[in-house]
Amino acid sequence: MTQRRRSPASYIIFGSIVGVLALLPLLKLLPTSWYAPLIFANFFAIFAMSWDLLGGYAGQMNLGHALFIGVAAYTSGLVSVHLGWPPWFTIPLGACAAVIVGALIGIPAIRLRGPYLALVTLLALIAAYKLVLIYSDVTEGISGMSFSPRSFFPPLGYDVPLAQVKVITYYYSLGLMTLIGLALLWVARSRWGAIFEAIRENEAAVEAAGLNPAKFKVVAFMVSASAAGLAGAAYVHLPILPVLQPGGLDGVLSLDLSLSIIVASVVGGLGTIIGPLIGAYVMKLSEQYLSELPLHVDAFRFLEGQGWITLLFLVLLIVLVLFAPKGLLPAFLDRLLRRQAVDVEIREEGRKR
Amino acid sequence: MSVILETRQISKAFGGLQAVHNLSFRVQQGEITGLIGPNGAGKTTVFNLVMGTLKPDQGRIHFKDRDITGRKTYQIVDLGIARAFQIAQCCPGKTIFENLELCACSNRLFSRSKYPSAPILQAAEQAGLTSELEKLPGMLPQAGLRRLEIARAVATSPDLLLLDEPFAGLTSGEIGALSRMIQELRDQGMTIVLVDHNVRSVMRLVDRVLVMSFGQLIADGSPGKIVADPMVQQAYLGTDHV
Ligand SMILES: Nc1ncnc2c1ncn2[C@@H]1O[C@H](COP(=O)(O)OP(=O)(O)OP(=O)(O)O)[C@@H](O)[C@H]1O
Ligand SMILES: [Mg+2]
Numbered sequence: 001m002t003q004r005r006r007s008p009a010s011y012i013i014f015g016s017i018v019g020v021l022a023l024l025p026l027l028k029l030l031p032t033s034w035y036a037p038l039i040f041a042n043f044f045a046i047f048a049m050s051w052d053l054l055g056g057y058a059g060q061m062n063l064g065h066a067l068f069i070g071v072a073a074y075t076s077g078l079v080s081v082h083l084g085w086p087p088w089f090t091i092p093l094g095a096c097a098a099v100i101v102g103a104l105i106g107i108p109a110i111r112l113r114g115p116y117l118a119l120v121t122l123l124a125l126i127a128a129y130k131l132v133l134i135y136s137d138v139t140e141g142i143s144g145m146s147f148s149p150r151s152f153f154p155p156l157g158y159d160v161p162l163a164q165v166k167v168i169t170y171y172y173s174l175g176l177m178t179l180i181g182l183a184l185l186w187v188a189r190s191r192w193g194a195i196f197e198a199i200r201e202n203e204a205a206v207e208a209a210g211l212n213p214a215k216f217k218v219v220a221f222m223v224s225a226s227a228a229g230l231a232g233a234a235y236v237h238l239p240i241l242p243v244l245q246p247g248g249l250d251g252v253l254s255l256d257l258s259l260s261i262i263v264a265s266v267v268g269g270l271g272t273i274i275g276p277l278i279g280a281y282v283m284k285l286s287e288q289y290l291s292e293l294p295l296h297v298d299a300f301r302f303l304e305g306q307g308w309i310t311l312l313f314l315v316l317l318i319v320l321v322l323f324a325p326k327g328l329l330p331a332f333l334d335r336l337l338r339r340q341a342v343d344v345e346i347r348e349e350g351r352k353r
Numbered sequence: 354m355s356v357i358l359e360t361r362q363i364s365k366a367f368g369g370l371q372a373v374h375n376l377s378f379r380v381q382q383g384e385i386t387g388l389i390g391p392n393g394a395g396k397t398t399v400f401n402l403v404m405g406t407l408k409p410d411q412g413r414i415h416f417k418d419r420d421i422t423g424r425k426t427y428q429i430v431d432l433g434i435a436r437a438f439q440i441a442q443c444c445p446g447k448t449i450f451e452n453l454e455l456c457a458c459s460n461r462l463f464s465r466s467k468y469p470s471a472p473i474l475q476a477a478e479q480a481g482l483t484s485e486l487e488k489l490p491g492m493l494p495q496a497g498l499r500r501l502e503i504a505r506a507v508a509t510s511p512d513l514l515l516l517d518e519p520f521a522g523l524t525s526g527e528i529g530a531l532s533r534m535i536q537e538l539r540d541q542g543m544t545i546v547l548v549d550h551n552v553r554s555v556m557r558l559v560d561r562v563l564v565m566s567f568g569q570l571i572a573d574g575s576p577g578k579i580v581a582d583p584m585v586q587q588a589y590l591g592t593d594h595v
Contacts, residue, residue, distance in 0.1 A: 210431050
């Protein structure tokens with residue numbers, strides 16, 4: 001018996017978003033200053049979607065998602081810089097490191113609930129950050145490591161014109177987002193995804209159903225970490241971002257990054273993959289828009305510097321959690337994405353019996 | 354006839370309270386066994402011990418000649434025991450169908466057949482939930498939730514089904530319907546242990562009765578024999594019950 005269990009709405013929305021993003025450079029709609037933020041938005045979307053699989057689906061409150069990103073980024077970056085290995089090898093290596101760390105964080109999650117697990121994920125991130133500072137003779141600490149064109153991926157050296165580098169990097173990052181996004185969407189809608197959701201809703205019911213929640217929790221951590229890690233490792237090898245640093249604006253181990261991932265996911269709508277994807281783009285693009293405002297309008301001078309914008313989003317998050325805890329996606333969209341109808345075929349089969 | 358479940362001298366204490374004390378009993382394959390006793394006698398605790406929710410302080414539990422003492426709940430479910438709680442343990446955000454699907458799906462990480470639909474549809478059919486498959490559990494009335502809880506247990510394709518107070522809070526019509534469902538499950542080959550305070554309904558259904566009081570077994574026999582047992586009457590039944 002074939003079963004079409006879930007509506008294709010998620011895939012249709014995902015495809016439309018990718019389509020629009022792919023068209024932007026072709027239609028020459030993008031000012032050059034918007035390439036870098038959009039490239040980061042593509043990665044940020046992966047971060048948010050991968051967080052959603054763990055936080056939104058499995059209900060495992062991970063406050064330190066940047067740990068997976070940072071571990072992968074540093075593994076890949078250190079091996080690349082110190083051993084000179086090529087990025088096509090070090091990027092998957094970084095993702096593997098993230099999966100291992102994901103499993104290690106997943107093990108305490110078997111026992112820990114709610115605030116205790118959140119605390120562990122937060123402390124693990126801070127510990128990793130401190131490690132980078134302690135070993136600053138290899139990691140170059142807070143100021144970060146620089147890459148040579150040999151470590152660039154896509155492999156674009158200094159001789160390629162910057163405008164071209166931006167367009168190629170944009171499509172590369174969009175391609176990566178598309179692949180990882182589809183993979184996450186597929187997992188979320190698979191048997192694993194159904195079990196993750198059930199763990200969030202009622203762990204006792206999962207055990208009573210003959211399923212081992214511990215095993216599937218660790219799997220959720222590993223899948224989430226692999227996606228975030230792959231993106232994190234790829235991110236540090238970009239030709240337009242030649243510095244790998246733990247904190248600060250582009251910090252791969254920063255608390256700011258972890259929090260903004262959660263903000264984007266909650267704004268978009270938890271447990272839908274598509275919601276956090278939309279949330280990520282809305283957040284990054286409005287950030288870029290707001291950061292350009294003071295250049296054009298005097299009244300918005302106060303927005304200069306990132307601090308205000310982050311604050312604005314945090315306030316938005318608080319308002320949202322209070323008034324629309326399901327996220328900004330309207331209720332009908334949520335219905336389309338998650339509350340899919342059971343296939344007619346099954347119903348008819350049921351009546352026949 | 355063979356023994357499907359056997360407890361050997363199991364004990365469980367909560368602090369100073371001996372909830373189950375040196376309890377040994379056998380459940381015959383293919384029978385409906387009633388387990389009755391006053392409030393706090395330890396019936397639910399026995400279910401918790403069998404299902405691995407609690408570990409016995411002493412004693413062993415055997416299922417189909419296999420020692421299952423100390424195993425995890427999901428392993429025990431996998432071996433073929435399922436329990437229906439009095440309060441439905443379901444996922445409120447999933448449809449009835451998805452809830453049943455979860456019970457039927459494999460615990461293996463990679464499994465070729467994702468959702469075996471036959472046990473799901475059969476469990477739904479038997480529980481009279483076929484037309485409600487798309488509903489959320491919250492939309493069901495009390496009796497419907499009870500049926501869902503039993504259907505969830507049945508969907509795991511168990512050989513032994515433990516039912517904890519399935520009749521509580523139901524009307525006599527609903528109890529009749531549920532009794533027929535339980536009989537139907539037995540006729541299919543399922544072994545059933547039934548705990549309920551509605552002694553009249555239990556006696557009508559069961560092949561054998563176990564009576565517990567203060568954590569111990571005080572009687573074991575056919576319904577007719579149990580009703581006549583003076584010790585049981587004193588401990589539990591009284592005159593107004595039967
Ligand atoms: N987890 C627990 N912690 C402490 N005491 C418990 C626990 N579970 C049960 N008890 C106690 O053990 C005794 C037996 O309880 P149990 O729930 O097994 O009785 P029961 O026969 O199911 O009663 P009822 O008919 O009221 O459901 C009771 O005194 C109860 O208070
Ligand atoms: Mg009880």
